[in-house]
Amino acid sequence: MVGAHFVAHGRSACAAAGRRDPRVEGLRVERFADVDLTDLEAVRRAVRSAREPVVVNFAGATDVDAVERERPALSEPPTGVAWTTNALAPGVIADAARASDKFFVQISTDFVFDGVSGPYDExxxxxxxxxxxxxxxxxxxxxERRAIEADPTTAVVRIAYPYRGPFPPKADFARRLLARYREGSMWPMYTDQVITPTWIPDITTALDRLIAARVSGVVHVASPEPTTPFEFASELLSVYARRPVEVSSGRLAEAPTGGGHAPRPLRGGLVPARARTLGLPLTSWRSGIAQLVAEVRA
Ligand SMILES: NC(=O)c1ccc[n+]([C@@H]2O[C@H](COP(=O)([O-])OP(=O)(O)OC[C@H]3O[C@@H](n4cnc5c(N)ncnc54)[C@H](OP(=O)(O)O)[C@@H]3O)[C@@H](O)[C@H]2O)c1
Structure with missing residues (x-):
């Protein structure tokens, strides 16, 4: 979802590596290499042999509840598909990028924070x-840790609840809300969770600039104003319906945990302090909603 936007709208000509050829979705990439991130030697070979000077890792095991079911017991060593994909592969990519003199960007998340005292700056x-x-x-x-350890020039771009205009292959949380509203199956939205949703076009512009300037270290790309899922959903549905829409409310602090539900950061979100200093575009959540609805209606 995030990578496809960069390929379609970013300034760079791209080659792609992954387990699904993006040309099937109509994306224009110069070349495609079939690589599964769980095959770490194949990942190393693909990065080392690539002709391109920059590697961006958009891939990840991203279904947070499915990934939660892989959490090992405390006494057991970490293992599993998500561990290999999200934790080990970035370290291997960074190591191979450093060895072959490429600039590496790892895409990450505000879920690296426990949500006790967010939003968090870089x-x-x-x-x-x-x-x-x-x-x-x-x-x-x-x-993140392994990538930076393997190559200290790595850029880590953290994003939070990314959303974009129409993208049929995958619905983000905002377009899922619209679909639920149209079906009449809205569920209660949390009033106590702090989020800073990222307008996906901002990520593409940020990557263009960070890559051009070879900016290393952590950069947060997110709405500069925090919100809650309740406030976001109320605004989104009201703008979409062109009338005030009442959304039912709930509290994340009282939501069931365990049983395959991943914990979500309660006071989560990102403060894009460094991004602001770098002059990157940072779309507030209200403005992102206005653009999303305009694109959905177009
Ligand atoms: N979505 C969010 O709410 C969110 C929030 C914060 C940060 N992020 C981060 O942003 C990045 C992009 O997320 P997204 O929302 O664009 O996710 P996405 O649409 O689920 O894209 C992830 C991609 O990773 C690929 N992938 C997964 N496992 C792989 C493997 N073993 N080998 C090769 N490719 C593999 C998937 O390929 P298939 O198509 O074959 O499954 C998919 O194309 C991720 O790093 C994610 O952690 C996402």
């Missing part, structure tokens, strides 16, 4: 391992 320490950090967040956090 200087905040990633949270340590605890039941409050989902297995998805922990595997992504370890991916």
């Amino acid at each position: 200087a905040a320490e990633r949270s340590s391992y605890s039941p409050r950090v989902g297995w998805y967040g922990w595997t992504k956090s370890e991916g």
